[in-house]
Amino acid sequence: xxxxxxxxxxxxxxxxxxxxxxxxxxxxxxxxxxxxxxxxxxxxxxxxxxxxxxxxxxxxxxxxxxxxxxxxxxxxxxxxxxxxxxxxxxxxxxxxxxxxxxxxxxxxxxxxxxxxxxxxxxxxxxxxxxxxxxxxxxxxxxxxxxxxxxxxxxxxxxxxxxxxxxxxxxxxxxxxxxxxxxxxxxxxxxxxxxxxxxxxxxxxxxxxxxxxxxxxxxxxxxxxxxxxxxxxxxxxxxxxxxxxxxxxxxxxxxxxxxxxxxxxxxxxxxxxxxxxxxxxxxxxxxxxxxxxxxxxxxxxxxxxxxxxxxxxxxxxxxxxxxxxxxxxxxxxxxxxxxxxxxxxxxxxxxxxxxxxxxxxxxxxxxxxxxxx
Amino acid sequence: xxxxxxxxxxxxxxxxxxxxxxxxxxxxxxxxxxxxxxxxxxxxxxxxxxxxxxxxxxxxxxxxxxxxxxxxxxxxxxxxxxxxxxxxxxxxxxxxxxxxxxxxxxxxxxxxxxxxxxxxxxxxxxxxxxxxxxxxxxxxxxxxxxxxxxxxxxxxxxxxxxxxxxxxxxxxxxxxxxxxxxxxxxxxxxxxxxxxxxxxxxxxxxxxxxxxxxxxxxxxxxxxxxxxxxxxxxxxxxxxxxxxxxxxxxxxxxxxxxxxxxxxxx
Numbered sequence: 272x273x274x275x276x277x278x279x280x281x282x283x284x285x286x287x288x289x290x291x292x293x294x295x296x297x298x299x300x301x302x303x304x305x306x307x308x309x310x311x312x313x314x315x316x317x318x319x320x321x322x323x324x325x326x327x328x329x330x331x332x333x334x335x336x337x338x339x340x341x342x343x344x345x346x347x348x349x350x351x352x353x354x355x356x357x358x359x360x361x362x363x364x365x366x367x368x369x370x371x372x373x374x375x376x377x378x379x380x381x382x383x384x385x386x387x388x389x390x391x392x393x394x395x396x397x398x399x400x401x402x403x404x405x406x407x408x409x410x411x412x413x414x415x416x417x418x419x420x421x422x423x424x425x426x427x428x429x430x431x432x433x434x435x436x437x438x439x440x441x442x443x444x445x446x447x448x449x450x451x452x453x454x455x456x457x458x459x460x461x462x463x464x465x466x467x468x469x470x471x472x473x474x475x476x477x478x479x480x481x482x483x484x485x486x487x488x489x490x491x492x493x494x495x496x497x498x499x500x501x502x503x504x505x506x507x508x509x510x511x512x513x514x515x516x517x518x519x520x521x522x523x524x525x526x527x528x529x530x531x532x533x534x535x536x537x538x539x540x541x542x543x544x545x546x547x548x549x550x551x552x553x554x555x556x557x558x559x560x561x562x563x564x565x566x567x568x569x570x571x572x573x574x575x576x577x578x579x580x581x582x583x584x585x586x587x588x589x590x591x592x593x594x595x596x597x598x599x600x601x602x603x604x605x606x607x608x609x610x611x612x613x614x615x616x617x618x619x620x621x622x623x624x625x626x627x628x629x630x631x632x633x634x635x636x637x638x639x640x641x642x643x
Numbered sequence: 644x645x646x647x648x649x650x651x652x653x654x655x656x657x658x659x660x661x662x663x664x665x666x667x668x669x670x671x672x673x674x675x676x677x678x679x680x681x682x683x684x685x686x687x688x689x690x691x692x693x694x695x696x697x698x699x700x701x702x703x704x705x706x707x708x709x710x711x712x713x714x715x716x717x718x719x720x721x722x723x724x725x726x727x728x729x730x731x732x733x734x735x736x737x738x739x740x741x742x743x744x745x746x747x748x749x750x751x752x753x754x755x756x757x758x759x760x761x762x763x764x765x766x767x768x769x770x771x772x773x774x775x776x777x778x779x780x781x782x783x784x785x786x787x788x789x790x791x792x793x794x795x796x797x798x799x800x801x802x803x804x805x806x807x808x809x810x811x812x813x814x815x816x817x818x819x820x821x822x823x824x825x826x827x828x829x830x831x832x833x834x835x836x837x838x839x840x841x842x843x844x845x846x847x848x849x850x851x852x853x854x855x856x857x858x859x860x861x862x863x864x865x866x867x868x869x870x871x872x873x874x875x876x877x878x879x880x881x882x883x884x885x886x887x888x889x890x891x892x893x894x895x896x897x898x899x900x901x902x903x904x905x906x907x908x909x
Contacts, residue, residue, distance in 0.1 A: 342899075351760065359741055359744050362741040362742060362744065365745075365818065369818075371818050371821060372818045372819070372822055378819065378822040378823045379823070383731065383782070384730075384731075384761055384782035385730075385782045385784040386784075392896070398898055400793060400895075400899070401783065401790075401896055402782070402790040402794065403781065403782045403783065404780065404781055405782055406760075406761070406765065406780045407760045407761075413779055421797055424646070424647065424801060426646055426647075441740055441756070441759060444749050444750070444756075446756075448750065448751050448756055449756065497779070499766075500775070501721075501774050501775045502769075502770065504758070504763070504770070505753070505757040513775060516775065630757055630766065631757075631760060631780075632766055632769055633765065633780075
């Protein structure tokens with residue numbers, strides 16, 4: 272991110288023939304699930320495994336399970352399409368006479384929405400509560416709320432939280448049917464923006480109950496705001512009212528005034544309507560003061576994983592002191608009234624607000640910060 | 644004691660051979676529930692005609708069950724939080740998408756695509772009732788009812804506000820029904836509140852437990868409980884209908900079960 276690299280390239284995924292850019296994670300199909308978990312083998316769970324094995328994360332989860340006990344740790348995963356690709360491929364291999372699916376197709380381990388939750392719970396020997404939230408593109412932001420509430424209620428001490436969503440034909444051809452795919456790398460908040468670039472990702476965090484004596488480098492989830500648009504299945508409320516209410520709720524939960532937020536990680540998908548509605552919501556709360564950007568120009572829109580990906584970016588931004596650039600965007604839409612950041616900026620950062628909004632009018636904002 | 648506590652203000656149930664709580668009571672009294680009976684296909688009055696045309700069985704079932712509990716609770720839907728729990732979502736829609744994507748012409752309908760999200764019923768609920776409150780859409784495979792109940796009770800405790808749980812499942816069509824067998828379609832809803840009110844039906848206190856889940860005496864209802872994820876909550880509906888103080892163990896994720904102490908308020 273500091274180097275301004277983008278992960279988007281022309282779509283060569285599977286047999287997909289669409290004029291669009293995608294953020295495909297390299298090497299996903301080379302990941303082999305250990306034999307014991309072979310029933311879970313699909314692109315989504317390979318990506319999940321690739322994700323948890325980065326950056327010493329799996330060691331941190333195992334340490335938490337050891338410290339708190341297997342029953343006192345929960346698993347909260349967001350995904351939109353889970354292992355849907357596996358079913359799409361199985362439908363090409365149906366028996367020509369009976370129409371039956373191939374015998375090697377495992378629905379529960381792959382397609383079902385819960386499959387990544389079941390896989391990761393078992394992979395880490397976790398015996399506490401688990402759930403998958405699937406509320407389209409807000410899924411893996413909302414899981415931070417599920418986990419935090421359960422920790423606050425005293426049911427668990429720690430939670431494996433995150434999101435994983437992988438490329439599949441349903442989303443590529445689906446967004447194409449809505450005429451929302453850009454033929455170029457997406458340009459959120461640009462005056463000429465013309466759609467999204469779909470990406471895939473896995474991102475995870477280990478959320479723990481508040482320590483008695485926080486360490487100086489501890490980072491905190493300070494606020495969660497969730498609302499519903501009650502407006503349309505696939506279009507945001509044009510005034511951004513639901514988004515604005517989610518931002519306000521997250522701020523209220525954090526106890527922070529808007530001017531205390533150092534950076535806003537926008538949902539910023541790059542469609543005309545989404546960015547315009549979000550700009551109204553952000554401007555209504557922050558004016559044009561808060562530095563903000565969408566990181567989807569770099570990652571693409573990772574759909575059900577986007578909330579967790581951008582939570583991770585928000586936490587990294589605080590830890591390393593930077594505001595990420597809104598890549599690909601050249602001329603910010605002047606109607607937006609935002610302090611949109613086009614170049615990577617190194618600066619101390621104590622608090623970040625991250626937005627995630629999805630189909631069905633599902634809105635979620637999160638506030639992260641250095642001090643509780 | 645109970646880790647979590649809530650008051651049930653309303654319940655909704657639609658399943659094989661029953662369209663509401665009264666019909667469920669009659670089936671229960673008869674002792675001869677029929678799991679092969681069709682589940683009445685509801686037409687939720689709250690859905691505008693255009694949305695009703697676009698909505699499949701799972702959306703209609705979820706909304707209709709939710710409306711039953713909502714009406715009994717007399718709560719304002721615009722500010723009532725909702726938790727939707729389903730093992731599989733809209734199987735018919737999923738099948739149609741997969742068939743189209745496996746064909747030479749991969750053009751799919753935008754409506755079919757936006758209806759494919761797991762939170763489609765939540766979206767339609769919001770549009771139909773102006774519900775801008777938080778809403779989540781969950782899945783935990785066969786444990787989806789337990790996961791939904793747990794989440795709804797955690798929300799009631801955390802926010803000190805009412806929350807509506809809607810659990811629903813509809814079988815997949817062929818060929819997916821051969822790899823994911825469900826014993827019928829069911830929608831079940833519970834309106835939960837943090838404090839007792841004049842509408843309270845029962846207090847429930849939840850703990851984690853282990854061991855065997857509470858079985859139902861009626862063989863037909865027991866078959867529904869075991870073969871429909873939303874049906875895992877049937878022992879609780881039975882306890883509300885009778886009504887009698889009882890201890891129930893509901894299925895959840897191994898090795899955990901949910902221990903419910905049910906105390907009727909009337």
